[in-house]
Amino acid sequence: MNRDIMTKQIMIRGLTEADLDAVADIEAVSFAHPLRHVDLVVLHARPAFRGFVLSPDGGMPASYALFLKAGDMADLVSTGTAATARRRGFASRLLGESLHRLAVDKVTEVTLEVAVDNVAALALYAELGFGEVARRRNYYRRPHGRVDALVLQWRPAWQGSA
Numbered sequence: 311m312n313r314d315i316m317t318k319q320i321m322i323r324g325l326t327e328a329d330l331d332a333v334a335d336i337e338a339v340s341f342a343h344p345l346r347h348v349d350l351v352v353l354h355a356r357p358a359f360r361g362f363v364l365s366p367d368g369g370m371p372a373s374y375a376l377f378l379k380a381g382d383m384a385d386l387v388s389t390g391t392a393a394t395a396r397r398r399g400f401a402s403r404l405l406g407e408s409l410h411r412l413a414v415d416k417v418t419e420v421t422l423e424v425a426v427d428n429v430a431a432l433a434l435y436a437e438l439g440f441g442e443v444a445r446r447r448n449y450y451r452r453p454h455g456r457v458d459a460l461v462l463q464w465r466p467a468w469q470g471s472a
């Protein structure tokens with residue numbers, strides 16, 4: 311089903327191979343250990359891959375979300391917004407729509423890992439309804455030492471309702 315959304319010049323659509331350069335650029339400025347273009351090509355080729363992008367003007371992606379789906383479960387592999395486009399609600403809109411599409415695709419559980427010091431991402435995921443299910447001690451390396459990761463999960467709101 312093609313459910314591309316375009317409102318007020320904002321487009322949310324499935325990620326294509328043509329988006330991988332832009333995603334690699336955002337990864338490079340967002341993470342200490344970013345996914346490189348070559349990693350993204352391999353990820354994109356996997357049958358389990360589900361990727362979504364948001365383009366403010368219908369062109370280059372400003373925000374992306376990369377998932378791997380296995381049965382009725384999916385993992386958020388990575389997500390980011392271009393540094394110049396942050397705090398405009400892009401990640402919130404993109405992830406909200408991505409979760410909706412995954413739920414329509416029969417996903418009942420989405421899991422991710424986030425560093426406990428990633429204030430922006432923690433607030434974003436809380437807003438989207440993710441809840442903590444586990445903590446991995448000393449999971450991420452930092453210049454000053456290590457920090458824990460939280461494992462967060464999201465389920466569609468209608469799951470379990472009669």
Ligand SMILES: CC(C)(COP(=O)(O)OP(=O)(O)OC[C@H]1O[C@@H](n2cnc3c(N)ncnc32)[C@H](O)[C@@H]1OP(=O)(O)O)[C@@H](O)C(=O)NCCC(=O)NCCS
Pocket residue numbers: 340341373389390391392395396397398399400401402403423424425428429430431433434435437
């Ligand atoms: C986390 C990230 C994806 C958020 O993207 P974004 O497009 O700026 O997020 P949004 O504008 O949709 O923000 C949605 C909500 O997230 C929270 N948030 C986003 N940035 C925040 C910040 N810098 N500080 C505190 N809360 C923040 C807020 O609750 C915000 O809602 P509000 O603006 O109404 O207060 C972006 O900061 C980023 O790319 N970071 C680097 C990569 C990364 O950490 N990815 C997640 C790895 S787990």
